[in-house]
Amino acid sequence: MTLISLLKRPYIYILSLVSSFAIAQSATIPITTNDHALVLKTDQQGRLRTVYFGEPLHSSSEYEAISSLYHFDDANDGIYNAAYTPSGTWSLTEPAIEVKHADGNSALELKYLSHSQKPQSDASIETRILLKDPLYDFNVTLVYKAWEAENVIEQWTEIQHKENGAVMLEKYASADLYFTGDNFYLTSYHGRWAKEMQCKEEKLENGRKIIDSKLGTRAMLLQSPNFILSFDQPASENEGKVILGQLAWSGNFKLDFEVDTYDNLKFLAGINPYSSTYALPANQVFKTPSLIYAISNHGTGEASRGLHRWARNYRVLDGQGERLTLLNNWEATYFDFDEDKITGLFKDAKELGIDMFLLDDGWFANKYPRNSDRSGLGDWQENVKKLPSGIGHLVKEATKEGIKFGIWIEPEMVNPKSELYEQHLDWVIRQPDRPEVYYRNQLVLDLSNPEVQDFVFGVVDKLFTENPQLAFIKWDCNAVIYNAYSAYLAEQELPQSQLYVDYVKGLYAVLERVRAKYPKVPIMLCSGGGGRGDYEALRYFTEFWPSDDTDPLERIFMQWDYSYFFPSVVTCNHVTDWGKQPIKFRVDVASMGKLGFDIVFSHLSEDEKAFCKQAVKNYDRFKEIIWHGDQYRLVNPHENDFSAVMYVNESKEKAVFFGYFISQRQRLITDKEPIKFNGLDPEKQYTVKEINLFPGKRSPLDSEKVYSGDFLMKAGYNPMINAGRTSVVLEIEER
Numbered sequence: 001m002t003l004i005s006l007l008k009r010p011y012i013y014i015l016s017l018v019s020s021f022a023i024a025q026s027a028t029i030p031i032t033t034n035d036h037a038l039v040l041k042t043d044q045q046g047r048l049r050t051v052y053f054g055e056p057l058h059s060s061s062e063y064e065a066i067s068s069l070y071h072f073d074d075a076n077d078g079i080y081n082a083a084y085t086p087s088g089t090w091s092l093t094e095p096a097i098e099v100k101h102a103d104g105n106s107a108l109e110l111k112y113l114s115h116s117q118k119p120q121s122d123a124s125i126e127t128r129i130l131l132k133d134p135l136y137d138f139n140v141t142l143v144y145k146a147w148e149a150e151n152v153i154e155q156w157t158e159i160q161h162k163e164n165g166a167v168m169l170e171k172y173a174s175a176d177l178y179f180t181g182d183n184f185y186l187t188s189y190h191g192r193w194a195k196e197m198q199c200k201e202e203k204l205e206n207g208r209k210i211i212d213s214k215l216g217t218r219a220m221l222l223q224s225p226n227f228i229l230s231f232d233q234p235a236s237e238n239e240g241k242v243i244l245g246q247l248a249w250s251g252n253f254k255l256d257f258e259v260d261t262y263d264n265l266k267f268l269a270g271i272n273p274y275s276s277t278y279a280l281p282a283n284q285v286f287k288t289p290s291l292i293y294a295i296s297n298h299g300t301g302e303a304s305r306g307l308h309r310w311a312r313n314y315r316v317l318d319g320q321g322e323r324l325t326l327l328n329n330w331e332a333t334y335f336d337f338d339e340d341k342i343t344g345l346f347k348d349a350k351e352l353g354i355d356m357f358l359l360d361d362g363w364f365a366n367k368y369p370r371n372s373d374r375s376g377l378g379d380w381q382e383n384v385k386k387l388p389s390g391i392g393h394l395v396k397e398a399t400k401e402g403i404k405f406g407i408w409i410e411p412e413m414v415n416p417k418s419e420l421y422e423q424h425l426d427w428v429i430r431q432p433d434r435p436e437v438y439y440r441n442q443l444v445l446d447l448s449n450p451e452v453q454d455f456v457f458g459v460v461d462k463l464f465t466e467n468p469q470l471a472f473i474k475w476d477c478n479a480v481i482y483n484a485y486s487a488y489l490a491e492q493e494l495p496q497s498q499l500y501v502d503y504v505k506g507l508y509a510v511l512e513r514v515r516a517k518y519p520k521v522p523i524m525l526c527s528g529g530g531g532r533g534d535y536e537a538l539r540y541f542t543e544f545w546p547s548d549d550t551d552p553l554e555r556i557f558m559q560w561d562y563s564y565f566f567p568s569v570v571t572c573n574h575v576t577d578w579g580k581q582p583i584k585f586r587v588d589v590a591s592m593g594k595l596g597f598d599i600v601f602s603h604l605s606e607d608e609k610a611f612c613k614q615a616v617k618n619y620d621r622f623k624e625i626i627w628h629g630d631q632y633r634l635v636n637p638h639e640n641d642f643s644a645v646m647y648v649n650e651s652k653e654k655a656v657f658f659g660y661f662i663s664q665r666q667r668l669i670t671d672k673e674p675i676k677f678n679g680l681d682p683e684k685q686y687t688v689k690e691i692n693l694f695p696g697k698r699s700p701l702d703s704e705k706v707y708s709g710d711f712l713m714k715a716g717y718n719p720m721i722n723a724g725r726t727s728v729v730l731e732i733e734e735r
């Protein structure tokens with residue numbers, strides 16, 4: 001935050017001074033970004049209410065007057081717009097927090113005590129608001145971080161008490177927001193394995209709409225913690241007020257949208273209270289996960305570019321850094337490989353021109369070899385039959401070929417057919433007296449147990465200690481939690497209902513340790529496809545695997561939908577044999593993110609090989625724009641027979657365009673209309689050159705012609721995408 005921007009916002013000083021010296025009973029608290037203001041204000045009883053969610057006012061002193069414009073104080077129903085609704089006292093609306101005090105009483109009141117607003121080193125302004133129960137020594141701090149330029153807000157709560165014994169937290173939302181307005185449109189995402197991130201938009205009607213997960217691990221598999229909320233009209237790319245948000249938590253979550261009797265929208269987001277009562281001892285802080293959202297008054301395009309910039313600059317591990325292109329052997333070999341087969345693939349990787357070879361599942365376990373997904377998980381020693389010379393040998397051989405080496409692990413899990421299961425049954429999440437229930441023939445280890453945390457950390461640590469040149473890890477997580485029961489929590493006399501939360505906390509504790517020792521080595525967050533991918537996990541991971549479905553036609557939709565929330569630098573896209581599209585189509589689609597291959601390169605024809613090699617070279621030239629440039633979604637595949645996306649670098653000198661023909665039925669549809677580009681400089685002059693051409697194909701496009709950015713954005717450009725040219729990549733450069 002610069003001095004100038006601080007001076008433009010004098011209230012920041014004033015409020016922090018007030019709060020440092022005096023306990024105020026009333027306050028108006030604007031939490032602002034460049035284009036947005038969330039204003040909280042105390043009422044006459046000292047309860048904090050949300051009074052505004054809209055464009056910032058020129059004069060901050062005027063926020064104070066907003067609440068007088070609304071009359072929500074309804075004697076029958078309580079007050080709707082509490083900034084953090086307690087339960088058991090005056091409010092009969094859906095609470096943000098429910099507790100049982102140490103004395104067994106369940107009533108909670110929260111009143112405003114003080115607040116501060118301070119610029120942070122990560123360019124955000126942090127607002128902390130202390131609310132306290134007048135009767136009990138129990139308080140909640142509402143925390144908001146606002147990034148002005150990106151229009152991103154991150155908010156969570158911190159709960160603490162000094163009661164005589166533990167307080168049972170029965171519900172503890174991260175955010176309780178209130179939006180006034182007439183019409184609200186929600187886009188939510190559901191899915192299943194290989195069909196993740198399927199979007200649906202609906203107009204919210206009176207009553208509650210709940211999006212949640214109870215899967216424990218792999219929590220995003222069926223429903224997603226990502227959402228788009230659009231005000232007054234369905235979400236559109238370049239106009240209208242929208243919020244793109246996510247609950248950043250790798251476990252059970254709950255998003256609760258309620259259109260109330262005033263037709264306004266109350267939105268609660270947090271850990272799913274389902275079976276998750278938490279015993280909070282005195283003087284400890286319970287920090288809820290963050291709700292993160294980007295706001296725009298000009299549609300989802302601007303909102304997601306803000307979110308992408310925020311993610312790259314302030315959140316994702318090494319978000320501004322490089323990524324490795326790779327060749328993976330999963331679909332090329334599955335479990336069936338040996339040393340020669342793998343070292344043979346190194347040669348393919350080298351010829352293809354990529355950075356790294358990634359050895360997938362199947363390399364470990366001896367007593368119960370990992371030759372299928374039925375055995376061996378948990379026994380992380382090289383399988384001596386497949387890899388007699390060990391991982392170290394493979395790393396050396398890869399290095400000789402001039403490529404890096406990475407490896408797959410799934411350290412949170414165990415097959416019942418494994419030595420780990422035989423030796424440490426008490427480490428496994430399972431009901432002691434009930435039949436086990438498996439997901440992909442495996443069970444989940446109990447990460448609430450510090451010994452299990454040590455074990456999981458040890459799996460990673462051993463690999464890096466023994467192989468200092470190991471360049472990459474793919475961290476998988478393929479099972480959900482059935483039969484939730486922890487032998488460790490039982491032994492500690494802690495409630496079993498803490499397991500879902502303590503599991504995730506345990507996971508983050510392990511990841512903290514991994515990153516303390518190995519701060520930057522790239523690690524891919526994989527969860528059998530898009531079962532995990534959230535901004536808390538992405539503090540520790542450099543990228544994630546959105547889906548096992550790599551059919552490029554499906555990917556056009558899936559990558560489009562993920563792109564609302566994640567910058568392309570974090571989404572791993574691999575070229576595989578899924579689908580019926582030609583290799584050019586597959587490579588073009590996978591190039592819109594972090595490019596990888598999972599095919600047997602040597603099985604390709606000479607022309608296909610030549611195409612791939614050239615495409616990798618092209619990717620190396622433009623990847624910086626994909627990874628760190630601004631993304632513009634141009635043609636929505638959900639609404640058209642085409643789809644198009646482009647990426648523009650910061651200086652607007654270079655851009656890359658990807659366009660696809662996706663209609664399965666309308667083979668006669670032609671390229672009759674131009675596509676309007678976006679994000680260019682109207683004053684600059686550009687050439688447009690088609691690249692990624694298959695050997696022997698000539699482009700019908702004139703790469704010499706010069707266009708102004710103004711022309712390309714207003715009149716557009718016709719890339720001639722049609723049934724005969726189903727995938728077109730263009731490089732746009734300033735002249």
Ligand code: GLA
Pocket residue numbers: 330360361373408476478526527528529545547548
């Ligand atoms: C999961 C991953 C795949 C692969 C397999 C290995 O399904 O999503 O990419 O790694 O596990 O078992």
